[in-house]
Amino acid sequence: MNRTPRGTAPTAVLVVLLSLLSGCGAASSDRNTLTVLAAASLTEPFRDIGDEFSKREPDVDIRFNFQGSSLLAEQIRQGSGGDVFASANTDMMAKVRRADALAGEPQTFATNQLTIVVPPGNPAGVESLADLTDPDTSLVVCAPRVPCGSATERVESASGVRLNPVSEESDVKDVLHKVVAGEADAGLVYVTDAGSAGDEVEAIDFPTSDEVINEYPIARLAAAEHPELAGRFVEFVRGERGQRILGEYGFGAP
Amino acid sequence: MGVPLPLRLPALLALALIVLPVLGLFARIDPGRLPALLTSPTALTALELSVRTALAATVLALLLGGPLAVVLARSRFPGLRFVRGCVLLPLVLPPVVGGLALLYLLGRTGSLGGPLRDWFGLTLPYTTTAVVLAQTFVAMPFLVVSLEGALRAAGTEYERVSATLGAGPWLTFRRVTLPMLLPPLGSGLVLTFARALGEFGATITFAGSLRGTTRTLPLAIYTEAQADVEAAVAMSLLLVVIALLVILVARPKAVEGRA
Amino acid sequence: MPDRIDGPDRTDGSGPTDGSELAGYATVPYPANPPGGGEAREESGLVAEVRLRRGDFTLELACRVPPGEVLAVLGPNGAGKSTLLTALTGSVRPEHGGIRLADHTWLDTRRRIDVPTHRRGVGLLAQRAMLFPHLTALDNVAFGIRASGVRRKPARRAALEWLRRTETGDLGDREPSELSGGQAQRVALARALAAEPELLLLDEPLSALDVAAAPAMRGLLHRVLGQQRRPCVLVTHDVLDAVVLADRVLVLDRGAVVEQGSTHRVLSRPRTAFTARIAGLNLITGTATGETVRTPRGRALHGSVVEPTTPGEPAAAVFPPTAVAVHPHAPEGSPRNAIPVRVVGMEPRGDAIRLRGETDSPDSEAALAADITPAAVAELGLRIGDEVFFAVKATEVAIHPVSGG
Numbered sequence: 001m002n003r004t005p006r007g008t009a010p011t012a013v014l015v016v017l018l019s020l021l022s023g024c025g026a027a028s029s030d031r032n033t034l035t036v037l038a039a040a041s042l043t044e045p046f047r048d049i050g051d052e053f054s055k056r057e058p059d060v061d062i063r064f065n066f067q068g069s070s071l072l073a074e075q076i077r078q079g080s081g082g083d084v085f086a087s088a089n090t091d092m093m094a095k096v097r098r099a100d101a102l103a104g105e106p107q108t109f110a111t112n113q114l115t116i117v118v119p120p121g122n123p124a125g126v127e128s129l130a131d132l133t134d135p136d137t138s139l140v141v142c143a144p145r146v147p148c149g150s151a152t153e154r155v156e157s158a159s160g161v162r163l164n165p166v167s168e169e170s171d172v173k174d175v176l177h178k179v180v181a182g183e184a185d186a187g188l189v190y191v192t193d194a195g196s197a198g199d200e201v202e203a204i205d206f207p208t209s210d211e212v213i214n215e216y217p218i219a220r221l222a223a224a225e226h227p228e229l230a231g232r233f234v235e236f237v238r239g240e241r242g243q244r245i246l247g248e249y250g251f252g253a254p
Numbered sequence: 255m256g257v258p259l260p261l262r263l264p265a266l267l268a269l270a271l272i273v274l275p276v277l278g279l280f281a282r283i284d285p286g287r288l289p290a291l292l293t294s295p296t297a298l299t300a301l302e303l304s305v306r307t308a309l310a311a312t313v314l315a316l317l318l319g320g321p322l323a324v325v326l327a328r329s330r331f332p333g334l335r336f337v338r339g340c341v342l343l344p345l346v347l348p349p350v351v352g353g354l355a356l357l358y359l360l361g362r363t364g365s366l367g368g369p370l371r372d373w374f375g376l377t378l379p380y381t382t383t384a385v386v387l388a389q390t391f392v393a394m395p396f397l398v399v400s401l402e403g404a405l406r407a408a409g410t411e412y413e414r415v416s417a418t419l420g421a422g423p424w425l426t427f428r429r430v431t432l433p434m435l436l437p438p439l440g441s442g443l444v445l446t447f448a449r450a451l452g453e454f455g456a457t458i459t460f461a462g463s464l465r466g467t468t469r470t471l472p473l474a475i476y477t478e479a480q481a482d483v484e485a486a487v488a489m490s491l492l493l494v495v496i497a498l499l500v501i502l503v504a505r506p507k508a509v510e511g512r513a
Numbered sequence: 514m515p516d517r518i519d520g521p522d523r524t525d526g527s528g529p530t531d532g533s534e535l536a537g538y539a540t541v542p543y544p545a546n547p548p549g550g551g552e553a554r555e556e557s558g559l560v561a562e563v564r565l566r567r568g569d570f571t572l573e574l575a576c577r578v579p580p581g582e583v584l585a586v587l588g589p590n591g592a593g594k595s596t597l598l599t600a601l602t603g604s605v606r607p608e609h610g611g612i613r614l615a616d617h618t619w620l621d622t623r624r625r626i627d628v629p630t631h632r633r634g635v636g637l638l639a640q641r642a643m644l645f646p647h648l649t650a651l652d653n654v655a656f657g658i659r660a661s662g663v664r665r666k667p668a669r670r671a672a673l674e675w676l677r678r679t680e681t682g683d684l685g686d687r688e689p690s691e692l693s694g695g696q697a698q699r700v701a702l703a704r705a706l707a708a709e710p711e712l713l714l715l716d717e718p719l720s721a722l723d724v725a726a727a728p729a730m731r732g733l734l735h736r737v738l739g740q741q742r743r744p745c746v747l748v749t750h751d752v753l754d755a756v757v758l759a760d761r762v763l764v765l766d767r768g769a770v771v772e773q774g775s776t777h778r779v780l781s782r783p784r785t786a787f788t789a790r791i792a793g794l795n796l797i798t799g800t801a802t803g804e805t806v807r808t809p810r811g812r813a814l815h816g817s818v819v820e821p822t823t824p825g826e827p828a829a830a831v832f833p834p835t836a837v838a839v840h841p842h843a844p845e846g847s848p849r850n851a852i853p854v855r856v857v858g859m860e861p862r863g864d865a866i867r868l869r870g871e872t873d874s875p876d877s878e879a880a881l882a883a884d885i886t887p888a889a890v891a892e893l894g895l896r897i898g899d900e901v902f903f904a905v906k907a908t909e910v911a912i913h914p915v916s917g918g
Contacts, residue, residue: 074483091481138362138380143463145481166380167462168469170477174458182363183379411643417630418602418637419657419708426631429656433647 033061034229035081039069039088039216041112041172041192045249046086052245053236060229068171069147076101076221083230086218086237088112089147093217103224106217109238111252112190113213114151116204117179117197124185129161129206132186140175140184143168148175151212152188159208163188176201190214195250215254276494283488291488299466300474301492307382307470308450311389312397315446318390319397320439324427326398327405338402345395352391353459360387360460384461385468389450396445404438405431448497558582559712559744563600563610563620572596572607572768578712578744578761580615583916585747585759585776587791593768594748598714601746602637603630614711614744631660636710640717642697644689650700651676651685657708675703679733695726699733706737713738713745719754731757732820735914752780752794756829757820757913764788776916777829781880789869794831795881795905797852798915801828806912810873814850816910829915834867836909837883840902841893849904854881856899859890866890870903 038046043066050062065072065082069092076085077099085102086109087093093106118126124137132139141163142149149168156163169175172189179187180200194203218237220230236242243253257265283291291297326338344352360367360378370376378384412434416426454472461468463477471493479486558579565572572593578584586594599605601612603619606627612620619628636657644653654672659665676682679699689697698718705713718734719727735757738745747759755762755776762780763773764787772779772788777798779788799808801822806814806829814830822828830850843851854870857880861867865884872881883903895901 068480070480070483140462143477143480145477165464167464168477169463170458170473170480178462181357181361183357183361411639412645414602414604414630415637415639415643416645416656416660417604418635418710418714419660419704420631420634421656421660422629422631425660430645434645 031059031061032226032229033063034083034226034233035063035065036084036086036233037065037067037072037076037082037221038084038086039072040066041088041190042066042086042216044196045246045251048245048248049237049242052241053233056236057229057232062233076223079223081223081225082221083224083226084218084233085221086216088214088216089150090215090217091147091150093219096219096221101222103220103222103227103230106219107234107238108215108254109218109234109242110216110246111213111254112192112216112250113209113252114148114155114188115191115194115209116186116206117176117189117194117201118186118204119179119182120199120202122202122204126186126204128204129155129159129208132163132188133161135164137185138166138183139163140167140169140178140187141165142172142175142188143170146170146172147214148172148188148190151214154212155188155208158211159206190250191252192250213252216251279487280491283484283491287484288488288491291485292492294485296465296474296478297471297489297492300469300471300489301496303382303385303466303469304451304471304493305496307385307389308447308453310386311393311450311453312443312447314386314390315394315397315450316443319394319446320401323398323401323405324431327402328410341395341398343395344392345399349392349453349455350459351455353388353456353461356384356388356391356456356460360384379460380462380464380468382461382467385457385470388456388460389453392453392456393446393449396449397442400438400442400445401435404435404442408434444500447500451496452493557615559601559612559614559746561601561610561612563597563607563612565596565600565605565607565610567596570596570768572600574763574765574768574770576763576770576773578746580744581742582761583738583745583747583759585749585755585762586765587749587752587755587762588765589750589791591767592765594750594765595716596768597765598637598716598746598748601712601714602635603628603633617711634709634711636705636708636713638698638702638705638713638715638718640721642689642692642694642701644692644697644701644704646689648689649685650681650687650689650692653689653700654685654704654707657704660708672703672707675707676700678706678737679703693726694722695730698722698726698730702734702737706741711743713741713743715745715747715749715758717749717751718747720749720751728819732914734758735820735916739916752792752796753831753913756780756794756796756831757915760916764791789880789882794833795837797830797881799828799830800824801826801912801914804907804912806830812852814910815907816850816912817908818912820914822912822914827915829913830910831913832905832910834882834884835865836905837881837885838904839868839883839885839889839893839895840904843902844904849906850910851902851904852881854901854903856895856897856901859895859897868895870901 036046046064050064054060054062069087069089072085073087073092073095076082076096085093085096096102097106116126116129116132118124126132126137131137141152144150144153152163166184167178172193175187176189176193176197178184180197191203194201218234220227220234224230247253322341326334326341357379358364362368362371362377362379367378378387412430413426416430421429452472454476457468457470458473458476463469463473469477471489475486475489478489558577560577562575563572570593574597576584586597588594596605600607607620607622609622610620611618611622618626619633620626644650645656648656651669651672654675655668658668658671663671673682673685676685679702681696681699681703684692684696684700692700719730722730731754738758747754749755759776761774762776764771764779766787777796780792780794781796797806797808797814799806802824804815804818806816816830840851852872854872856868857871858869859866862884866887868883868885870881870883881903
């Protein structure tokens with residue numbers, strides 16, 4: 001039989017398809033690439049820290065993966081790799097730790113606390129936590145299942161104020177955005193988020209906020225390809241330069 | 255069997271690409287936790303809200319999108335192609351952007367929402383109505399596009415015959431166009447319902463997320479995923495089951511029609 | 514039966530209008546009496562004058578169809594036949610013109626009158642039956658009756674009566690998908706008639722039927738159209754349809770009227786080469802006597818009866834030019850029809866030569882055509898003016914009943 005076997009065309013299609021799919025895994029250069037998995041709320045300060053760190057270690061490329069802490073924790077547990085994990089809360093770090101995916105103890109490198117934000121001019125006249133319970137004041141907070149939401153719940157129990165939000169967002173940025181857009185009279189967000197919004201919101205501190213401190217832990221991962229480099233990065237974050245950058249974005253010291 | 259071999263393999267791959275990840279997802283759930291996760295108050299409240307709003311959105315899409323499809327398929331005016339393109343916008347826009355668009359229009363400070371609030375005391379965001387609107391926005395194009403396609407395919411010949419028999423446009427629509435359109439309408443409605451059921455981005459942006467009021471199943475799943483991915487996966491099983499039910503029960507009757 | 518149904522049985526004794534009445538205006542240019550111009554109103558039947566432009570194509574046409582008369586519009590594809598129908602139904606608006614039916618003005622561009630299709634009362638039987646697929650045959654027929662406001666039950670009764678008249682009374686419960694092409698077309702005819710249109714349009718009603726179903730449907734149309742009193746326009750490219758069904762013929766080419774007049778006059782004595790080409794068939798009219806047609810001059814043509822004819826009623830013998838053999842003398846002893854003619858024309862037609870022969874009867878069987886080979890022409894030494902015989906076998910001659918005109 002001098003005809004092409006009939007299976008050839010589909011096989012070729014399959015081969016092309018698979019090679020396309022695997023084409024993303026291109027070979028890397030000699031330079032060391034450090035993969036840092038960090039909570040989304042750390043995006044800005046960690047970019048700055050990365051720049052500074054690269055100046056000190058010229059042959060290192062840092063690749064950041066900024067996502068929600070829980071998603072990052074899940075990815076680590078599924079073995080997606082990475083050198084360093086910086087979480088926005090201790091629960092997620094504990095989860096990763098239970099999965100034996102950490103190398104060494106997690107260390108707190110920053111803290112954060114809640115603040116009230118209102119649109120410029122404060123149209124609803126919010127002055128205290130208690131004002132947020134006014135039924136005419138539309139309040140947006142984080143859902144209890146996310147870190148800023150659990151912080152909100154702790155504020156409620158510490159202050160004895162029962163909040164009645166119109167919406168519980170899954171992302172603190174969504175809370176902020178609704179206030180910025182004027183779709184909410186007030187929101188409870190992290191101090192750092194209020195700072196990043198600049199003039200678009202007014203922040204109103206309240207007494208109980210000091211009692212509910214959110215801690216950010218950082219740790220080397222067991223799967224790290226460059227354990228030593230990862231250790232140096234963790235130290236840099238906790239060191240003087242790192243702390244100064246974090247402070248500039250409103251994070252508290254550990 | 256008349257399907258040529260070069261088509262069968264890609265077809266199989268396509269099916270695998272759709273089904274295997276979903277199967278893999280459910281393979282990860284701890285079967286012991288499943289009953290508790292599926293019947294948790296969070297899941298059931300969200301499920302009930304999802305079904306209610308998706309049904310309402312489907313009805314709204316039918317009431318508004320049906321006539322739009324007829325107009326697009328049957329009328330001729332300058333700019334028709336442009337209008338037809340506009341109908342597809344919600345399909346192209348990321349749903350989150352769609353939610354923002356709705357917010358800027360109908361939000362408290364929106365160009366339409368502002369007057370609504372000032373004159374009638376109506377505020378849409380954070381209400382179940384907002385959920386229905388967001389779902390309708392995202393899902394209606396499916397109905398319009400499938401219905402318009404069916405209308406074009408059916409052609410106008412039957413309608414012309416009806417006119418020669420003395421039936422006016424409205425009678426012709428009711429007694430000729432509509433009955434012949436029922437099968438494609440059925441599949442359009444199923445698509446619309448499925449899309450509304452899975453709607454996430456526009457809803458969370460425009461309507462917010464509050465249990466029992468605006469937190470539909472996809473929103474609840476997303477929120478849950480922030481803390482407990484396994485629970486979120488289990489809840490998404492509910493969505494899959496409903497979608498399969500709709501497709502298996504409603505679709506054959508509606509689509510295969512009387513033939 | 515409700516009295517509003519204008520059934521075939523209501524036809525009075527007067528019969529179709531005599532063709533001679535029409536001869537007067539068959540060739541008169543129409544605009545002498547513009548629509549809406551006062552006196553013209555006493556005309557009954559269809560009076561239409563339209564000018565319609567679509568791109569490069571312009572349809573310009575004037576015609577009248579008295580009640581009970583069938584006008585066949587003949588022409589090749591693209592001649593404007595269908596455009597004329599769309600103008601009559603009202604789905605396309607001509608730039609200029611008027612359409613009037615009895616005392617109803619459907620279209621008058623000068624007075625900006627354009628009655629929508631559903632208020633015109635124009636029945637259409639198209640190439641395909643287009644029965645509504647979601648309704649039974651009976652409900653299809655009842656559709657138009659229901660649309661005029663009749664309740665379901667009486668409408669169905671009337672619809673059944675119409676099905677009977679189109680010989681489909683036993684098919685009422687069938688879905689359209691369960692009907693054959695011929696059956697569906699009969700039901701569609703019943704549906705069109707049941708709506709009691711003021712004007713009946715037939716758009717190539719037989720062209721989609723297979724060869725077995727077409728003759729029977731043609732016969733049914735012949736019977737039904739002969740019994741009703743409304744004007745009727747038949748668009749066709751098949752000369753046979755015109756021969757059997759139409760009283761008068763209008764030949765259309767590239768949007769313009771080439772010729773119009775009574776069917777046998779136009780087809781048997783085409784005034785233009787164009788009509789002759791369109792006609793394509795030899796046609797000899799007379800009265801039916803069994804398997805023959807007897808001409809007014811007393812000549813009998815033998816043929817096979819395609820559809821039953823009634824002795825004494827008008828009938829036509831139809832045969833193609835290719836079936837004609839040419840003899841210098843009268844052939845003997847064969848079952849042939851031999852017609853003496855004088856050769857008046859010779860023209861090439863494909864591989865053959867078409868002879869045109871004029872018979873001694875100046876009236877009906879004026880010109881006949883024969884297609885023969887160039888070799889035969891040379892062998893016979895034929896020249897214009899020669900007296901020869903056109904011979905055609907009886908099996909090649911089809912005998913049809915024809916419309917009164």
